[in-house]
Amino acid sequence: MPETMSIAKARDAGAIGSQVILRGWVRTRRDSKAGFSFIELNDGSCFGNIQIIAGGELDNYESEVKRLSAGSSITVSGTVKESPGKGQATELQAEEVTVHGLADVETYPLQKKRHSFEFLRTIAHLRPRTNTFGAIARVRNCVCRSIHGFFQDEGFLYIHTPIITASDCEGAGEMFQVTTLDLANPPKKGPEIDFAEDFFDRPTFLPVSGQLDAEVFACSLGKAYTFGPTFRAENSNTSRHLAEFWMVEPEMAFFELDDNMDLAERFLKRIFRDVLDQCPEDMEFFNKRIDKTVLETLQGIVASRFVRLPYTEAIEILKNSGRKFDFPIDWGTDLQAEHERYLTERHFKCPVILYDYPRTIKPFYMRVNDDGRTVRAMDVLVPKVGEIIGGSQREERLDVLQERMAEQDLNAEDYWWYLDLRRYGTVPHSGFGLGLERVIQFITGMANIRDVLPFPRTPGSAEV
Numbered sequence: 001m002p003e004t005m006s007i008a009k010a011r012d013a014g015a016i017g018s019q020v021i022l023r024g025w026v027r028t029r030r031d032s033k034a035g036f037s038f039i040e041l042n043d044g045s046c047f048g049n050i051q052i053i054a055g056g057e058l059d060n061y062e063s064e065v066k067r068l069s070a071g072s073s074i075t076v077s078g079t080v081k082e083s084p085g086k087g088q089a090t091e092l093q094a095e096e097v098t099v100h101g102l103a104d105v106e107t108y109p110l111q112k113k114r115h116s117f118e119f120l121r122t123i124a125h126l127r128p129r130t131n132t133f134g135a136i137a138r139v140r141n142c143v144c145r146s147i148h149g150f151f152q153d154e155g156f157l158y159i160h161t162p163i164i165t166a167s168d169c170e171g172a173g174e175m176f177q178v179t180t181l182d183l184a185n186p187p188k189k190g191p192e193i194d195f196a197e198d199f200f201d202r203p204t205f206l207p208v209s210g211q212l213d214a215e216v217f218a219c220s221l222g223k224a225y226t227f228g229p230t231f232r233a234e235n236s237n238t239s240r241h242l243a244e245f246w247m248v249e250p251e252m253a254f255f256e257l258d259d260n261m262d263l264a265e266r267f268l269k270r271i272f273r274d275v276l277d278q279c280p281e282d283m284e285f286f287n288k289r290i291d292k293t294v295l296e297t298l299q300g301i302v303a304s305r306f307v308r309l310p311y312t313e314a315i316e317i318l319k320n321s322g323r324k325f326d327f328p329i330d331w332g333t334d335l336q337a338e339h340e341r342y343l344t345e346r347h348f349k350c351p352v353i354l355y356d357y358p359r360t361i362k363p364f365y366m367r368v369n370d371d372g373r374t375v376r377a378m379d380v381l382v383p384k385v386g387e388i389i390g391g392s393q394r395e396e397r398l399d400v401l402q403e404r405m406a407e408q409d410l411n412a413e414d415y416w417w418y419l420d421l422r423r424y425g426t427v428p429h430s431g432f433g434l435g436l437e438r439v440i441q442f443i444t445g446m447a448n449i450r451d452v453l454p455f456p457r458t459p460g461s462a463e464v
C-alpha cells in the first residue's frame with residue numbers, strides 16, 4: 001500500500017524507493033519532446049516543490065495531465081526516485097494522476113513568477129499559494145509555537161482575556177466600540193446616547209491590550225500570559241501598524257524591571273533560535289529574496305547581549321548625533337520611529353532596551369521612580385522595525401497609583417477591581433507586550449506589516 005506523505009518528507013533522500021501518494025497544487029508544468037511532463041508540486045508542508053515525472057503511458061496523459069497549469073490540484077501516486085537534477089534529492093515517478101480541479105490559465109491570477117505585494121493584497125485568498133506567503137505562514141506558525149513553548153517551559157499559565165471589554169488600558173481613545181444599539185435610532189438620555197440601554201448596560205469596546213486582566217492572574221497565581229488579538233482604531237497608515245494584530249503579554253508577580261528585561265531578552269532569543277532551527281529553508285528564501293541581512297542579523301542577536309539604556313541617556317545620544325530628525329527630540333518627548341531606528345541601526349547596531357521614561361508620556365500603571373520624574377517603563381527596540389516590545393514594572397502602591405490616575409483624569413471607580421489588587425496583598429510585578437506581527441516583520445525582513453498575517457485589517461480595508 002502506498003503511504004500518503006507530505007512533500008517535505010518525500011523530498012528527503014530517506015524516502016527514496018517508497019511507494020507514496022502526494023497531494024497538492026501545481027506550480028508549473030513543462031512538457032518534454034520525449035512525450036512526458038515535469039510537474040512542480042507544492043503542498044505547503046515545506047518551501048520546496050517536488051518534481052513529478054508524468055509519462056505518456058498514463059491513461060489521462062493527453063486528456064488531463066497536459067491541461068495542468070499553475071493552481072491545478074492533483075493527487076499523484078508513484079515511486080520516489082533519486083533525482084538526477086540539481087538542488088533536489090528526490091523526484092516522483094507518477095503511476096497515477098488524479099485531477100481534482102484545473103485552474104484556467106486565462107483567469108487564474110497567479111500566472112506570473114513575481115507579483116507585487118500590493119497586488120497580492122487584493123487577492124488575500126490566493127496569496128498563500130505563493131512562495132513568500134507560504135514561507136510567512138510557516139514562520140508565523142513556528143513563532144507561535146515557540147511563544148507557547150517558551151512560557152510553558154518557564155512555568156507560566158496561559159490565560160484567555162476577553163475580547164469585549166469595558167476598560168481602556170491606555171486611558172486614551174482609539175478603540176473600536178462594540179454595541180447592539182440601533183445606530184440609526186439610538187436611545188437617548190437628553191442629547192446623549194443612553195448606553196445604559198446597550199447590551200452590557202454600558203459602552204464596551206474591543207481591547208487594545210489584555211494587560212490589566214493578565215495582572216489579575218499574575219497577582220493571584222504568579223506568572224501568566226495572554227496571547228490573542230488586539231485592536232486599535234488608530235488611523236495610522238504606516239508599514240508597522242494594523243487595526244487588528246496579535247499580542248503576547250506575560251505578567252509576572254515579584255518581577256522588578258531588571259527581571260522583566262532579562263525575560264524579554266531571553267524570550268526574543270528563543271524565538272529567533274527556534275525559527276533559525278526549524279525554518280531554515282524559509283529563512284534562506286527571505287535572506288535571498290526579501291532582505292539580505294536577516295540571517296546574519298538573527299544569528300548575531302542570538303549570540304549578543306542587548307544594550308540597556310536609560311531614556312535620559314538616549315536623548316543625549318540623539319541630541320549629540322548631529323542628525324536632523326523630522327521630529328525634534330528633547331527630554332520629555334516620546335521617541336519616533338526615526339529616533340528608535342537611529343539608536344538600533346546606527347549607534348548601537350543591535351537591539352536596545354530603553355528604560356526609565358518620563359512619567360508624563362507613559363500610562364498610569366507604570367511604577368514611579370524615586371526621582372518622581374520617570375517611570376519604570378521599558379521598550380525593546382530593534383533595527384528597521386523600531387519598537388517590538390513595550391513593557392514596565394507596574395505601580396503596586398495604592399496611593400501612588402490613585403495619584404497617577406487622577407493626574408491622567410481617569411475615573412478611579414472604573415478601575416475599582418484593578419485598585420483592589422493593590423488593596424489586598426499587593427506585590428511588585430512586571431510585564432510586557434510583544435506585537436506578533438512586528439516580530440515576524442523583523443524576522444522575515446518584510447517591509448510592510450500587512451504582508452505578515454493572513455488577512456490584514458487596516459483603515460478602509462477588510463475585504464477577505
Ligand code: ATP
Nearest residue numbers: 232240241242245387388389390433434435437438
Ligand atoms: P507604537 O509606538 O509603535 O505605535 P505602542 O507604543 O502603541 O507602539 P504598545 O501599546 O506598547 O505599543 O503595544 C505593545 C506592542 O504591540 C508594541 O511594542 C508593538 O510590538 C505592538 N503594536 C502596537 N501597536 C500596533 C499596531 N497598531 N499594529 C501592530 N502591532 C502593534
Ligand code: MN
Nearest residue numbers: 232234236241
Ligand atoms: Mn501606537
